[in-house]
Amino acid sequence: MAIVGVGHAIVDLFVEAEAEFLAALGLEPGTMVLADLEATAEMLDHLSVVQATSGGSAANTMVGIASLGSEATLIGTVAKDAFGERYVADLGAAGVRFATLGDDDAPGQTGHCVVIVTPGGQRTMLTHLGASSGVGGVIDALIAETQAEIVYFEGYVLDSPGAAQALAKLIALGDSSRRIALSLSDRNVVERRRDQIWQILKSGGISILLCNEAEACELTGTSQAADAASLLSAVVAEGAITLGADGALVFAGNQIEYVAALESAVTDTTGAGDLFAAGYLVATEKGRSIYERGLLGCICAAEVVSHFGARPEVNLAEMARLKGL
Secondary structure, rough: EEEEEEEEEEEEEEEEOOOOHHHHHHHOOEEEEEEOHHHHHHHHHOOOOHHHHHEEEEHHHHHHHHHHHOOEEEEEEOOOOOOHHHHHHHHHOEEEEEEEOOOOOOOOOOEEEEEEEEOOOOEEEEOOOOOHHHHOOOOOHHHHOOEEEEEEEEEHHOOOOOOOHHEEEEEEEHOOOOOEEOOOOOOHHHHHHHHHHHHHHHOOOOOOEEEEHHHHHHHHOOOHHHHHHHOOOOOOEEEEEEEHHEEEEEEEOOOOEEEEOOOOOOOOOHHHHHHHHHHHHHHHHHHOHHHHHHHHHHHHHHHHOOOOOOOOOOHHHHHHOOOOO
């Protein structure tokens, strides 16, 4: 059965800069800020692109899932431009099916994100959604066409018109054969959409919640990941809170377990949460224990932070096999 991701189809443009550059722009390190086309163009006038890839949070997760040997599909929208054509081709080359209605009237240009990587591997993102913001209008039709055991929503899509309503409609269907997973994506998303996220979680339709410590604490109003996990386990069946270099907490019911991170030289943290999600979801699909789900997530995250970019550079299925997963 396929794992289907729903997310913003974004071309990632990686640049390098010093921390002082972010401070001068008033950007908080490690966050994502929505921007207009003029703002991203001005940024690129001052910085050179080191790498360009077809990304977006859910897309990165789907690429990881494909590398782990599972069937992956991404639901998203792109414009009919050079970036859009490249996007679809890149995903196909990575083994991911791209599902879209192909709207000729997709707004603006294909979405893109300037990923600013500072010394130490921290990434800060300036995102112009462009055509990707149209994903909310295609979710219903495309999910109806898929046979998926797990449907995974990146939190970023809550910024797209109609996306939250489509998610609520999917939850209301109450399909017991299909699990719905949600990531929180970014602390700024939680700040913008806190009430909406709680409404979704309290509906009882989210089976899996994935987030990092900052997002979890922001949502729950706590200061410790363990406290956040206790509160979140009351509204979702299972999930994980990633702790960066310290690993992750996984929870299911009253069970909370710590999973240690794998040692890795950190070059760029872009995609760490996305690839953790890939490992977690594939282990879930395979019926692994809650601990093993977190472990496979940590294995995938360790690989992606060891190099530049948000895509794995080795076969993750082979890595998993060597670790007994």
